[in-house]
Amino acid sequence: MSDKIYDVPAEWAKRAFLDDHAYRAKYEASVRDPEGFWGEEGKRIEWFEPYTIVKNTSYAPGNVSIKWFEDGVTNVAWNCIDRHLPTRADQVAIIWEGDDPSQSRSITYQELHDEVCRFANVLRNRNVEKGDRVTIYMPMIPEAAYAMLACARLGAIHSVVFGGFSPDSLAGRIRDCGSKVIITTDEGLRGGRKVPLKANVDAAIAKASDVEVDHVIVVKRTGGSVDMKPGRDVWYHEAADLVTSECPAVPVEAEHPLFILYTSGSTGLPKGVLHTTGGYLVYASMTHQYVFDYHEGDVYWCTADIGWVTGHSYIVYGPLANGATTLMFEGVPNYPTNSRFWEVIDKHKVNIFYTAPTAIRALMQAGDEPVTKTSRASLRLLGSVGEPINPEAWEWYHRVVGEERCPIVDTWWQTETGGILITPLPGATRLKPGSATRPFFGVIPQVVDAEGGVLEGACEGNLVIADSWPGQMRTVYGDHERFMQTYFSTYPGKYFTGDGCRRDADGYYWITGRVDDVINVSGHRMGTAEVESALVAHPKVSEAAVVGYPHDIKGQGIYAYVTLMDGVEPSEDLRKELVNWVRREIGPIASPDLIQFAPGLPKTRSGKIMRRILRKIAEDEFGNLGDTSTLADPTVVDDLISHRQNKK
Numbered sequence: 001m002s003d004k005i006y007d008v009p010a011e012w013a014k015r016a017f018l019d020d021h022a023y024r025a026k027y028e029a030s031v032r033d034p035e036g037f038w039g040e041e042g043k044r045i046e047w048f049e050p051y052t053i054v055k056n057t058s059y060a061p062g063n064v065s066i067k068w069f070e071d072g073v074t075n076v077a078w079n080c081i082d083r084h085l086p087t088r089a090d091q092v093a094i095i096w097e098g099d100d101p102s103q104s105r106s107i108t109y110q111e112l113h114d115e116v117c118r119f120a121n122v123l124r125n126r127n128v129e130k131g132d133r134v135t136i137y138m139p140m141i142p143e144a145a146y147a148m149l150a151c152a153r154l155g156a157i158h159s160v161v162f163g164g165f166s167p168d169s170l171a172g173r174i175r176d177c178g179s180k181v182i183i184t185t186d187e188g189l190r191g192g193r194k195v196p197l198k199a200n201v202d203a204a205i206a207k208a209s210d211v212e213v214d215h216v217i218v219v220k221r222t223g224g225s226v227d228m229k230p231g232r233d234v235w236y237h238e239a240a241d242l243v244t245s246e247c248p249a250v251p252v253e254a255e256h257p258l259f260i261l262y263t264s265g266s267t268g269l270p271k272g273v274l275h276t277t278g279g280y281l282v283y284a285s286m287t288h289q290y291v292f293d294y295h296e297g298d299v300y301w302c303t304a305d306i307g308w309v310t311g312h313s314y315i316v317y318g319p320l321a322n323g324a325t326t327l328m329f330e331g332v333p334n335y336p337t338n339s340r341f342w343e344v345i346d347k348h349k350v351n352i353f354y355t356a357p358t359a360i361r362a363l364m365q366a367g368d369e370p371v372t373k374t375s376r377a378s379l380r381l382l383g384s385v386g387e388p389i390n391p392e393a394w395e396w397y398h399r400v401v402g403e404e405r406c407p408i409v410d411t412w413w414q415t416e417t418g419g420i421l422i423t424p425l426p427g428a429t430r431l432k433p434g435s436a437t438r439p440f441f442g443v444i445p446q447v448v449d450a451e452g453g454v455l456e457g458a459c460e461g462n463l464v465i466a467d468s469w470p471g472q473m474r475t476v477y478g479d480h481e482r483f484m485q486t487y488f489s490t491y492p493g494k495y496f497t498g499d500g501c502r503r504d505a506d507g508y509y510w511i512t513g514r515v516d517d518v519i520n521v522s523g524h525r526m527g528t529a530e531v532e533s534a535l536v537a538h539p540k541v542s543e544a545a546v547v548g549y550p551h552d553i554k555g556q557g558i559y560a561y562v563t564l565m566d567g568v569e570p571s572e573d574l575r576k577e578l579v580n581w582v583r584r585e586i587g588p589i590a591s592p593d594l595i596q597f598a599p600g601l602p603k604t605r606s607g608k609i610m611r612r613i614l615r616k617i618a619e620d621e622f623g624n625l626g627d628t629s630t631l632a633d634p635t636v637v638d639d640l641i642s643h644r645q646n647k648k
């Protein structure tokens with residue numbers, strides 16, 4: 001915990017929407033009278049039928065139900081595109097920067113309208129209707145945003161799957177939501193390397209044989225050769241040639257689903273987090289405006305991938321709802337060189353830059369020179385998201401990248417929350433490196449102890465949110481029981497975030513990381529159970545237990561304890577084979593960093609693995625193992641300690 005405090009820079013106090021006093025007053029109003037507050041705020045988007053009911057939410061045990069603006073009728077694509085046309089037809093909506101630095105494009109709002117309508121017509125011609133699920137498995141190209149907005153235009157529900165996921169993971173997601181249409185590209189391109197997206201889709205469809213996929217729409221990106229199955233697969237450019245650039249936006253109810261996004265939890269397969277239309281868009285738009293202090297004419301860049309929620313809310317929906325210019329980047333931070341981010345900022349005169357701590361830490365290791373040789377004169381505000389940012393990385397980001405003139409907004413939120421919940425506002429909040437600071441409007445965080453007792457003042461415990469906000473997820477797709485069980489049963493009547501947290505004497509929140517069996521690897525959420533089940537699917541593995549451990553660049557690394565089948569000898573080759581196996585089963589982001597072959601795992605007499613002990617060993621805290629007397633065989637612990645793998 002850092003005790004440094006950074007005041008709001010004078011320039012910011014003048015230019016920002018809100019100062020500290022205004023923040024406090026607005027926050028007070030938002031929690032005193034949520035109906036009145038959100039009733040007004042809901043008008044930031046256009047409604048075909050206005051709402052009369054603002055908030056209808058209940059966290060009651062066994063009966064959780066969340067509805068916002070429920071009798072209003074609107075359309076997300078209309079709000080992100082059409083309503084801007086009278087004033088912004090020629091303004092750039094999307095700047096696209098390719099993996100190859102010589103490639104970029106600018107798409108105006110008029111062009112965005114035409115492209116999205118064409119895409120929607122291509123889908124409509126394939127019988128995609130309101131409520132149908134469409135899986136999008138694409139790289140970071142404008143067509144990915146067109147595809148999302150085209151679904152929204154028709155009232156179809158998109159499920160974007162990160163292009164780094166394996167065919168198996170993709171198959172599971174196609175199956176879970178039963179999508180009959182998949183949108184992909186021939187290949188993806190990242191850091192100069194090609195990713196066989198269409199081939200992965202073919203493999204996924206073969207695996208999800210219980211789902212009938214009627215259409216695969218293939219956008220040409222690299223021109224690499226792919227197999228096209230007649231009758232099922234179609235090239236997007238050929239289909240788009242046959243349709244017009246007009247397509248009516250289908251009016252949908254505020255609570256009509258907008259998208260499903262799969263995310264990892266402590267147990268089982270990834271859950272389909274469901275977000276709906278009206279409340280989500282109001283919340284994404286409002287947070288984008290205030291947290292990034294977005295003003296007319298600003299160029300805004302969020303480096304996330306659209307496969308994650310950050311890409312949904314803060315590359316596509318929030319910025320476009322606000323008529324912003326949003327930059328979409330296909331590449332990676334270190335290709336062709338470690339200056340890439342900063343060169344892109346200079347090339348497109350980026351004012352607001354939002355990235356993840358893991359990228360900051362990796363670039364910090366490369367030294368100051370790749371940063372300082374660029375200008376970055378356009379930069380005004382920096383943001384961080386996805387995991388706790390350590391004070392050293394914060395200081396470097398502030399001093400070297402932002403030259404001490406750019407505030408940093410450390411934004412805490414989750415796939416489930418739809419938008420940012422705890423964050424500084426740049427004109428209002430004094431910053432403490434490593435703290436996400438204070439709640440956004442309408443958000444009531446509480447810190448509770450293990451029994452659910454609400455702690456007051458400076459304290460440490462688990463983070464819950466006491467009441468609903470409009471951007472909150474509505475359910476787990478197809479499994480409302482699981483939704484209630486996962487988020488509302490630990491502390492009945494409250495939304496449990498799964499995060500631990502400290503609140504200091506100034507009321508600032510410091511997120512300490514997950515308190516469940518979820519690990520956060522380079523800002524990507526991974527369930528330990530998922531990696532374990534991938535490992536035990538290998539014929540030579542009898543048992544596996546996976547935990548997180550501190551990793552200098554990734555935040556957390558994946559540490560796997562593996563017990564082999566009788567007669568199988570441990571070896572370096574087998575270690576490599578298992579890493580590759582997990583990459584193939586889930587995707588490269590799930591690769592174990594360290595594998596320890598363990599003849600036995602620490603279990604209680606009833607056979608439950610004591611993960612607490614495995615976590616301590618992986619964290620190198622042998623002296624602090626706690627009570628091991630309930631173990632069936634306490635000697636396994638000594639063996640585990642003596643064979644601990646070294647950190648990379």
Ligand code: PRX
Pocket residue numbers: 263309310384385386387388389410411412413414415416436497498499511513514520523524525
């Ligand atoms: O542990 C918290 C961490 O990321 C988790 C949510 O992951 P995901 O759903 O993938 O969404 C990431 C992008 C919103 C949280 O439970 N997390 C996210 N942002 C922060 C953070 N931890 C600390 N500080 C943050 N700013």
